[in-house]
Amino acid sequence: MVLRRFRDHVTEHNWFAVAVDFLIVVAGVFLGLQASNWNQARLNRQQARQYRTMLRDDLDANLENLAIRKRYYSWVRREALATLADLDRPSSSLDQQFLVHAYQATQIQPWALKRNTYDEVLSTGAMANLGDPLLRDKIANYYVTSDVSGANIAVVPPYRDIVRRVMPYAVQQAIRARCNERLTQNSRGGVDIILPADRCELGLDPAAVRKGVNQVHDWPGLALDLNRQLVDLDQKLISVDSISRRAVALKAALKDAGD
Numbered sequence: 001m002v003l004r005r006f007r008d009h010v011t012e013h014n015w016f017a018v019a020v021d022f023l024i025v026v027a028g029v030f031l032g033l034q035a036s037n038w039n040q041a042r043l044n045r046q047q048a049r050q051y052r053t054m055l056r057d058d059l060d061a062n063l064e065n066l067a068i069r070k071r072y073y074s075w076v077r078r079e080a081l082a083t084l085a086d087l088d089r090p091s092s093s094l095d096q097q098f099l100v101h102a103y104q105a106t107q108i109q110p111w112a113l114k115r116n117t118y119d120e121v122l123s124t125g126a127m128a129n130l131g132d133p134l135l136r137d138k139i140a141n142y143y144v145t146s147d148v149s150g151a152n153i154a155v156v157p158p159y160r161d162i163v164r165r166v167m168p169y170a171v172q173q174a175i176r177a178r179c180n181e182r183l184t185q186n187s188r189g190g191v192d193i194i195l196p197a198d199r200c201e202l203g204l205d206p207a208a209v210r211k212g213v214n215q216v217h218d219w220p221g222l223a224l225d226l227n228r229q230l231v232d233l234d235q236k237l238i239s240v241d242s243i244s245r246r247a248v249a250l251k252a253a254l255k256d257a258g259d
Contacts, residue, residue, distance in 0.1 A: 048129040052254045054117040055139065059247045059254075061114045066244045068193055070237060072109050072181075075195050077233040080105035084226050091217040096202045096209045102216050103167060103175045104196075105229060106160040111150045113243075118143050131257045142250045149239040159222075159229035166219050171212040174202040 082101040086094055118139070121127055130136055164172065179200040184192045202209070216222070 045129070047126060048131070049258070051117060051121055051126060051130060052257055055121075056251050056254050058114045058117050059251045063244060063247050065113060066240050066247070069109055070240045070244075072107075072193055072195070073233055073236050073240065076105060076107050077230065077237070079107075080226060080230050080233060084223065084230070087217065087223045087226070091214050094213050094217060096204065096213075097199060099167065099171050099202070099209065099212050099216065100175055100179050100200065102163055103172060104179070105226065106163050107181075108156055108160065109193075111154045113146055113150065115143060115146075131254075135253055135257055138250055138253050142246050145246065146243050149243055153236050153239055155232065157225070157228045157232045159225040162219065162222065162225055163216065166222075167216050168208065168212045170208060171202070171204065174204055178202060 079101045083098070083105050086098045086101060121130065127136055127139075130139065179196045179202070181196055182194040184194060204212075
């Protein structure tokens, strides 16, 4: 319709009408582009709100994970301290509980924090829409520093390998069967850890217990390796507290950015 009228006006040399038709076409294209831009901007804002909410949900899951991890590392540290105290005593005065302490001090928890939403944001190129540059820096810094801390937390000192190499296999089997932590699934699909009781019976004959106690207690340099293990556990607890504080701060920043 507009093009036919435009052609007719050109044929008639009605240049004023031609100019008006041209302006109408330009205005229509401009308004169409503006409407498209406005709609895209609205969709970007909606997506950003969804991503900020999803990031906060991920942080909630991470805070639960870190709280469980802190409790776990604290338990392993207590077992390590009990073992260190036992190493200062003569082996003849020790019983099966020494073996339990020594074994539990080797326990580790694989490192894993939830970052599904952050990875999706990066893959879709949506980072620029999440907020101002300061907020984007806070988000990126949280995940980068968490990755660095995670690499440090994933380090396993030699004590674990030494004890599991020196302690008789039958003893280790009994500890895993009777004194191990239990894993349960929570409502979010994650895993909760139920720590074992302070004391448990291994059900081994006295000769097997005595052999195990002597082998572990008298292993050369074990106290030094355990000392290194304790330092590592202290560092893990410091890292967990640090990541938790950053998660809380980032949650607050995401909430301040608006829902």
